[in-house]
Amino acid sequence: MDNIAGKKSSLTWAVHISVVVLVALWLFPTVGLFVSSFRTGDQISSSGWWQSLSTQESQLSPIRIEGDETATGDAFVIEGTLISGDTTVSAWGTSSREPNAYEPGETVDLGDGQTLTVNDDSTYVLTGPETFEGTRLPRVFMTASSPPVWTVENYGTVLFTGTAAAGIGQAFLNTLTVSIPATIIPILIAAFAAYALAWMEFPGRALLVATVVGLLVVPLQLALIPLLQIHNTIGIGKGYLGVWLAHTGFGLPLAIYLLRNYMVGLPRDIIENAKVDGASDFQIFVKIILPLSFPALASFAIFQFLWTWNDLLVALVFLGADDDSLVLTGRLVNLLGSRGGDWEILATSAFVSIAVPLVVFFSMQRYLVRGLLAGSVK
Incomplete structure (x- = not known):
């Protein structure tokens, strides 16, 4: 009696589940592509599209300090900002082996009398007893959090x-x-x-x-x-x-x-x-x-x-x-x-x-x- 014409099949639930799965397999990549098209390259590479509405914390690429030095008393100082935008630094370091060795605001001895301070707003102060001209300035590794960023410049x-x-x-x-x-x-x-x-x-x-x-x-x-x-x-x-x-x-x-x-x-x-x-x-x-x-x-x-x-x-x-x-x-x-x-x-x-x-x-x-x-x- 299970094959009576007009009677609903007992496998209807399997058909419904299959349709839902197929729709999801098609829909999720499409939505992800749409969301990613309005994000910046840094956020795409550091987090998935499903995290696009939340604040993201990621390891940034190393940035080498650069800028004009000023003489202050017996010391030479270079000041500046490592990254622009609404970004908060949670940890930083000067070596790829220990990229999160220091807290924001901590002053670190680099040797030869040089010191470096990196604040949570990514501003830095590099001091030394001698001029920095002709020397290779240190790189800074940072872990930073940033709010969601949306842009239509990609389409332009x-x-x-x-x-x-x-x-x-x-x-x-x-x-x-x-x-x-x-x-x-x-x-x-x-x-x-x-x-x-x-x-x-x-x-x-x-x-x-x-x-x-x-x-x-x-x-x-x-x-x-x-x-x-x-x-x-x-x-x-x-x-x-x-x-x-x-x-x-x-x-x-x-x-x-x-x-x-x-x-x-x-x-x-x-x-x-x-x-x-x-x-x-x-x-x-x-x-x-x-x-x-x-x-x-x-x-x-x-x-x-x-x-x-x-x-x-x-x-x-x-x-x-x-x-x-x-x-x-x-x-x-x-x-x-x-x-x-x-x-x-x-x-x-x-x-x-x-x-x-x-x-x-x-x-x-x-x-x-x-x-x-x-x-x-x-």
Whole structure:
């Protein structure tokens, strides 16, 4: 009696737990990336994003004392501030072996009559009986606490520095220039082809459907070099037209297959009645089929846009790797190599790269399931 139709499965709780786990696995890194994009590099490297709202205590990189000395009586003095900002020093030292040897405000004998005092506000006083000119001044190791720091400068640096080492503004525009036409063109072509394969009678239709299904398994890498040679022969090898056509060719099999399956499932009576009323195939396609097929069109648009937005291989092959034509994924690869320690720049760039796909997905996700189930239920 456990398999009675309509009875709720006893494993529903497992499905719910699995969904929660999958959502958490996706949500936590995204939220962490978003939070990190508004933090400074020092705070990112010293604490996790989940600690971004609390005061952080961390071991700072050693700082060498520098400044102009002044003569006071028989002593020479150098004064200054080691770090700026609202930071409180909790311990300090002059050796990497004992970085927390002294308390703030404690005066330490450095030898040769030299003394050093570091206060909790990171101000210091270095004194000595002889001039410090030509001598190597000591380094200071500090453990300090600092309040949360939030900034939008990361986005200004990333989006508005052009093609500089930290900027992705031009790459962002290049990616939009590639993704939008490369999504619209295959949808337009596939919609016409899908209607013909679904509702028009002509010789070889079944063979064309089988060919489309076969093209779904053609590896992308197998066609890149021959396609590039063809593009170079006709003069569109390195340019946006070439990459648009490449993405169109690689996306058409899935688009035609998906849209045809959906259109086949549309009510036949509507189309037959339209033909009886004198409507042409083009009028039926534009006024009836396209509006009814919007879920399938939106479903494919999501996949095609995500594919073209996150693509690196096709863009490098058909556009190149120079700064004027480099896409966002290529720019992020360069940032990993040139600014591997600037975590605030990397976090901001990565979040910008996923922000647009997230907007596209959530604005059209209600059509996704309906489009994926196209033709599965009669």
